[in-house]
Amino acid sequence: MADTLIIIENKSDWEAYYPSENVVTFEEYLDGSYNTGGEDASNKRAEGKGERLRVINLCRNSSYLSAGYYCSLLAEARGHGVIPSVRTLNDLSKRALYRLELDYMPGLLAKKSPPGETNGALKIVSFFGTTINPEYTELARKLFEHFPCPVLEISLVYDKGWKVDMLKIRSHHSLDDSDETAFANALDEFSLKVWRKRRSKKQFRYDLAILIDEEEKFPPSNKTALKRFIAAGKSLGIDCELITQRDYLRLPEYDGLFIRATTSINHYTYRFAKRAEMEGMVVIDDPTSILRCTNKIYLADLFRNNKVPAPQTELLFKGKPLQIELLEAKLDYPMVLKIPDGAFSVGVEKVSNREALQAVLARLFEKSTLILAQEFLYTEFDWRIGVLNNKPIYACRYYMVRNHWQIYQHGATKTASGNFETLPTFEAPKAVLDAAIRATRPIGNGFYGVDIKEKNGTGYVIEVNDNPSIDSGVEDHYLGDELYKTIFSEFLRRMELRGSKK
Structure with missing residues (x-):
């Protein structure tokens, strides 16, 4: 489990908050004269074995070559997970850089009401992706995922609709009393381990995050299966915790990530997999597997090139003339039409004649430029x-x-x-x-x-x-608990292998 350090410039910067041994000055972090995790952690540092740390950089100034900049730079050099990262500091230092990211974000402000007394300008302050303005909660969370930093000032302007105009890193030192309370609550929620009593000596060997989607209609594992995964992990010395997309920035706390939410490229599950891989974690589903499995166009080409036995498959292009005649020359009716990224039989239809083929293609081409046609x-x-x-x-x-x-x-x-x-x-x-x-x-x-x-x-x-169903009472019907142990034994093997290479 990763420990957490909160780094400030001066001791006086923390006077408004509860004291904690996890709060150290930048000078103490610079020369390594801090102590987290007790005597064992100190001994490991002395032996040069390193430690798993998450650093929250609260230095007053985060501009280029400032103490805050060097704090994040040094944390990354030491292999500590740090917020904000040097990349975030650089991106938020120039409007042209973060505008590129904003252009790709969904229209979270499209339904917001026109300005009243704000005269077309509004400022929102985000504390670890939360805000005291309830209607902008989703916006704050999305921006935190893209630009993770403790305090972010979001400037909105109205021009035929609200849009993000500017982003600015704020120091917690500049907050007023009410904002200080909101900041402290957000910090408390974001990093509970700063305040939580340490566990007893009995520790698990590894920590594993299981990513789930509580709102998903057809999750890859039902609740009973998740409980059996957790039990299997504990029997192998792996402490498992269910997490959701709200826990994106907590990933460095864990040794591994097991995705039990339906994956897609244009989806938070892929971002989780990529982040976990970048952190050196053991991750299933890994991002490469997600990329290769979630698109049937890719799989069809892969099967063809690797001579994998599969139904005859043809690609159809939106707006291409004469392709129906060419398709009918290659495949007999009935045939199956599929959108590339469908799951659980969604976007898969059977057609038995040309009239049905034309009607289904017209509908599916509204969703995708390419459609697969497959022999039935x-x-x-x-x-x-x-x-x-x-x-x-x-x-x-x-x-x-x-x-x-x-x-x-x-x-x-x-x-x-x-x-x-x-x-x-x-x-x-x-x-x-x-x-x-x-x-x-x-x-x-x-x-x-x-x-x-x-x-x-x-x-x-x-x-x-890439993330097949494991439901209690179905896939485990023959092996029972052994199926869960088999999967987590592979996690254990990979985590041990990763540890031996450090």
Whole structure:
């Protein structure tokens, strides 16, 4: 578990707040004369083994070559996670730099009311991504994800709609009494370990964050499965904690990240994976696997180039004439149309004639420039082979919904799913297991769920999922707790390997 240091320029800068041994001056940090984590941590520093620290830089001045600038620079040189980072300091020092980031942010201010007494100008102060102005909470959080710093002043202007005009790093020393209270509460919430009583001597060997989405309709793991993951981790000496997207800046506290929210490139799950990888953490799903698995266009090309058995697949381009005639010459009806980034059978439709093909394409092309057309292979069930580090660890048969051709059927108000059967991997056909390994090997050595249709003794790979479902009572039906221990044993192996290289 990472420890936390709050760095200030002068002792007097902390007089308004509770004293803490975690608050040190920049001079003390500079010469290493601080003490966190007790005698053991001090001994490790003396032996040159280093320590896992998160640094909150509260120096008054953060301009170029100031004490605050050198504090962040030194923290990064020492391998400490620091907020704000040198990159953030540099980006916020020039309007032209942070404007580039703002241009890519969603229109969080689009629904805000026109100015009243503000005369078209408004200033919001963000404390660790929170603000005392409730209607700007989402804006403060998003800006904190892009420019993480303790206190950020956000200047808004109104020109046919509100927009962010300027961003400015503020010192906590410049706050008035009411803002000091808001700042202290935000700091307390952001870094509870500053105030929390230290744990007893009995410690877990490693700390693992499990990223979940509490609002997700079809999460990769149900609540019981998450509890079983946590129990499996503890049995292996891994302390697990459920986190959400609000905990983005807490990632350096952990040794590993296990993503149990449905992933996508244009999504916070990918940012979490990238950040974890940059921090040197063990991460599943790793960002490369997310990149390669969440787009069916990429998978289709990968299967073709690596001779992975798969249904015949053709690409359709928006606005390209004559492609329907060319498609019909290659594929027979019925055929299946897919948007590249669909999940849980969303964006997957079967068409049986040209009229239906044209209608579905018109609808799907509103969502994507490219659409996949695939030959239709009917089977009573799809195989799902769980693969971890290029080895099969579980096998399931997912049966089609009754009187339907998919394992999921999405209705207006509810979604139906077919039955399942979980088997030991040695009972799965060799052709299916071989196809699963051939499909995942060029992607990586992560944790994948390979969907396969078996026909005439051949396993045809439909897709590879980078964060396959592990639901209690389904995928674990045969192995039980052993499935959870198998997955977390791989986390343990990788964390130990990472530790041995330091």
